[in-house]
Amino acid sequence: MITTTGLTKVYRSRGREITALDGVDLHVREGEVYGVIGQSGAGKSSLIRCVNLLERPTSGTVTVAGQDLTALAGRGPRAGKELRKARSHIGMVFQHFNLLSSRTVQDNVELPLEILGKSGKERSRKALELLDLVGLADRANAYPAQLSGGQKQRVGIARALAGDPKVLLSDEATSALDPETTRSILHLLRDLNRRLGLTVLLITHEMDVVKTVCDSAALMENGRVVESGTVGELLATPGSELASALFPVSGDASSEERTVIDVTFQGDAATRPVISQLSRTYNIDISILGAAMDTVGGLQVGRMRIELPGRYEDNVVPIGFLREQGLQLELVGPAAQASASAKEGAK
């Protein structure tokens, strides 16, 4: 639905060049919620603003719903008619809501419809329908300043949906909200994604946001996408930073004579009582040092850090058992080196 290839954005100011985006390839499939996460300055904002060309990429292409937007852009800094038309079918939600304080809630939602040249009757019908969808039908005549942050963002979402977009861009939509409100806004986005088949590209610096709503995620660092994929794929990638950030487990071995393993549960394996099976089959005591389980995109996934008595060499059989169960294992600490040297030896 959204594809960027080799997207590069270089800012020039006072002779200095700052590369905000450095060859970003992103592929967002239709109907999914895609999260781009990264620290401030990683280039997330530039990325999302390049998708609807609020920011002109220095090079590379952006395709949204099969339309190459970069080709529509023209040469000048002003957006041509074609590009504006394409933009009207891409909704955008902002961190600071960006509602017009001089207009009521309903008039704010009507604004994109005015731009599209819809008649007054049609505008108000559509606006009320959208306000109902986001649960604010009774506040149609309020002014934005009379609303709470969460309500303002609902208005922002209703406004973004006015042009019947296939794609919704969310620029840190929940970053100015408290945790509880964040959750309710994310659920709303999730709900809209399911009900309207809306493709959502959101950028955030909060891991929780990705965990709550995203089907896929990408991690950005210094203008590059370092990791990307569906949450399942990321979990399946050994050493994935995103996976370990999504499911942080900690805990150190209680002594030298122990083996610490990170176990990643996913799909079927997550529901089976593997740990107790392991304990019973091999008659070993297992300590759980840390665990993070969650439901991501409707699937139970998670990671657990367990400790087995004895060194790696003593635990080859139980580890093999866990592997057979379809779990992904990652050895932590001295055991990791032991395993590596064992493999070397085998060669």
Add this chain to the structure above:
Amino acid sequence: MTWSEMQPLLEQACRDTLYMVGWSTVIAVVGGLPLGILLVLTDRGGLLQNTVLNKVIGQIVNIARSMPFIILMVALMGFTRSITGTTIGREAAIVPLAIGAIPFFARLVETAVREVDGGLVEAVQSMGGNTWTVVRKVLVPESLPSLISSTTTTIVALIGYSAMAGTVGAGGLGDIAIRYGYQRFETELMWITVGILAVVISLIQFAGDYAARGLHRRGGQAGAAPRLRLLRSRAPVNSGSPASGGTGPADGRAEAPAADVGKVA
């Protein structure tokens, strides 16, 4: 001088002042508003970025503003004659008054429009709006309270300028104060004129503030809370404190995911 002698003089003077100031304000707003907006749009990073044009307009505005009004009036005589056919009288005074006020108002407009949050401009762009849409739907309506204050300031400044219009025989309150009050030692008449001017200016300022506040209060921000007792009775209805604005609708939409209700920062 008796009151019966003064009365017709003062009446005529009031009419002259209002006539001159009224028309020149209209022209100043019509001319200054687009000029001020253009100054913002053509500035670096603006929607119609054009540094050369921006510098040229800015410089013209500066020159026009640095000219003392009485000099401007004399300098524009040829231009005035080509428009009104004369350089004497009320109509002839309107031309230099308006031309003097356009750059003044344009600068005030520039400041007001610059205050508008860039995020709003971006939002309209993301909806597919063009520059004209941005001006019409965002820049002007969002800065309207400031624009009204700017207009008030311009009117008050124009009343001041209009005192000098007497030098081209345009009459007006300022002219009376100088010719009768100062030059003919009719001190009483002078103070009456000054009093009338003070009242007129206060009324205009009050009306302007009232209008600007009324518009601003749609925002319901505490900063815009009316200072005047007169307005306070309406304040809770319209603006309300953030808390009451948040909790009020809670009962109305219990079924909605209402986690944010009442949670106002």
